[in-house]
Amino acid sequence: MPPFHMVPSALLTLLIAALPANAQDSSASPEPAAQTTPDAAALPDMAVIEQAWARRDYVFVREGLRQLAEQTGTPLAQFRYGRVLLEGRGGPRDIAGAVLWLDRAVAQNHIEAATLLARVLLSADIPDQPRDPERAAALLNRAAARGDAEAQYYLGLLARSGQGMAPDPEAAFTWFLAAAEQGNIAAQYAVAQAYARGEGTKPDPTEGLRWLEEAAGQGHIEAQFSLAQAYDTGQGAAANAQAALRWYRRAAEAGLPLAQRILGTRYLTGKDVTVDATEALRWLTAAAEAGDPGAMFNLGQSYATGAVLPQDDALAFQWYESAADTGLPRAQAVLGQFYEIGRSVPREMDRAIALYRQAAEAGEPAAMQQLGRLAASGALDGKLAPQRAVPWAAAAAAAGNAEAQDWLSARAEDGTHGAAGALGQLLIDTPERQAEALALITRAAEAGDVPAQALLGQAYASGDHGLAQDYVAAHTWLNLAGGAGDGAAAATRDVIAALMTPEQIAEAQTAARALYAGIAAQVPQTEQTVVRP
Incomplete structure (x- = not known):
């Protein structure tokens, strides 16, 4: 069964801000009259302190626990005082003091103190408190062995990751399962993942789904989202569109931006729901305001098209810009179009080109095609060296832009680096132009074009594109491409070398050296001095 989706979490960084707030027991008897400080002449009763906690009088709680910890030395008071200091209740945080009192409680075998101290020692974000995974593991092991579910869960994390101990997937699963059976919802999710992936146990889709449902039902957000994904895709559970929608909604209402984006997009598209603007x-909006780039982009699209939400170019631009600022390539490409044509903003061609380039360098096809179109129209002349535009023109030509193909042909004629190879690759699958394509690719390979060398080598190795199979020629070209860093070419070269005689290999190596020398002797083509956007 495919692994359940896991939303990234910071479980092992253990930020102090994320520690549970219930530092005291929440079971409190009716409130007494309000007190502001404990009576110095008599020690406060723990029940009174718990009542003060219930009414959020943390100043009273802190002072009362200090007195109990110092004067009675009971491990419960020491643990609770250490936790209050750690959380900064009733006064400033005091990490050193918290560690001191937790240590004292641990010395008296207080289980919860051992678990909390271990979490402190695992945190990477506590000033002046060095991490100590080894001691944390030892503390967790003691508490886990005595049945503390939280300790069992964190010990499982350490065993899975190999922090503070050798990695041990089987032990990790055992500790997760022990904690899960005690109701620890994070452990239940971990068990579901382990069954789904076969980590530390045999894969078991049925058990994986059972534990995922258990964690999701108890409010584990990542489990809710994973369960929605399982029902949505039919991977890990029988496909059930309505069940998927219910779990997406639960995760969205719990604040998960990705679930919010999916739910909002479904109301836009009408998938499994009625369209509802x-x-x-x-x-x-909830997902976008939480920083989800996809939600920002979808809002931009919705306002730009006016299909469901009212058409509003200004709002479309705002959301596209927000998404582009996160580095989302497709948003950068669309924002480039806004600047190119002056849609809702003043026309800025240089800004448009810069955005297209950002997106193209991240591999966005639409941006590459836009740049190819601009190159063919002459809009990039004087701004970029022609060889920089070759891959963009090739992308535009492959998408059917005839002007881009003509531009690529002209650049191949004037010797622009990479143009002949790109044009050859574009034409290689057109039977009536195959010979022309091979001539262009060969010319490019001889000029040092690595993709052309790799393509030519692969064609000779397999006898494709009208070439007769020739291991010597294949080894020659693949050797050159592999030496230039093409890993796939190097791997194919090594495969065919096993099929060649030593004499053939020597012949290919001699040919490769001669070609390399010829390539090295050529005057390299450099970029012209250009005005950059």
Whole structure:
């Protein structure tokens, strides 16, 4: 069964801000009259301190626990005082003091103190408190062996990751399962993942789904989202569109931006729900304001098209810009179009080109095609050296832009680096132009074009594109491409070398050296001095 989706979490960084707030027992008897400080003449009763905690009088709690910890030395008071200091309740955080009192409680075998101290020692974000995974593991091991579910869960994390101990997937699974059976929802999710992936146990889709449902039902957000994904895709559970929608909604209402984006997008598109502009806007805005780039982009698209939400170029631009600022390539490409044509903003061609380039360098096809179109129109002349535009023109030509193909042909004629190879690769699958394509690719390979060398080597190795199979020629070209860093070419070269005689290999190596010398002797083509956007 494919692994359940896991939303990234910071479980092992253990930020102090994320520590549970219930430092005291929440079971409190009716409140007494309000007190502000404990009576110095008599020690406060723990029940009174718990009542003060319930009414959030943390100053009273802190002072009362200090007195109990110092004067009675009971491990419960020491643990609770250490936790209050750690959380900064009733006064400033005091990490050193917290560690001191937790240590004292641990010395008296207080289980919860051992677990909390271990979490402190695992945190990477506590000033002046060095991490100590080894001691943390020892503390957790003691508490886990005595049945503390939280300790069992964290010990499972350490065993899985190999922090403070050797990695041990089987032990990790055992500790996760022990904690899960005690109701620890994070451990239940970990068990579900382990069954799904076969980590530390045999894969078991049925058990994986059972534990995933258990964690999701208890409010584990990542489990809710994973369960939605399982029902949505039919991977890990029988496909059930309505069940998927219910779990997406639960995760969205719990604040998960990705679930909010999916839910909002469904209300835009009408997938498994009735199209609803209000709900779409509600959930997409929540996800976008939480920083989800996809939600920002979807809002931009919705306002740009006016298909469900009202058409509004200014709002479309705002959301596209927000998404582009996160580095989302497809948003950068669309924002480039806004600047190119002056849609809702003043026309800025240099800004448009810069955005297209950002997106193209991240591999966005639409941006590469836009740049190829601009190159063919002459809009990049004087701004970029022609060889920089070759891959963009090739992308545009492959998408059917005839002007881009003509531009590529002209650049191949004037010797622009990479143009002949790109044009050859574009034409190689057109039977009536195959000979022309091979001539262009060969010319490019002889000029040092690595993709052309790799393509030519692969064609000779397999006898494709009208070439007769020739291991010597294949080894020659693959050797050159592999030496230039093409890993796939090097791997194929090594495969065919096993099929060649030593004499053939020597012949290919001699040919490769001669070609390399010829390539090295050529005057390299450098970029012209250009005005960059």
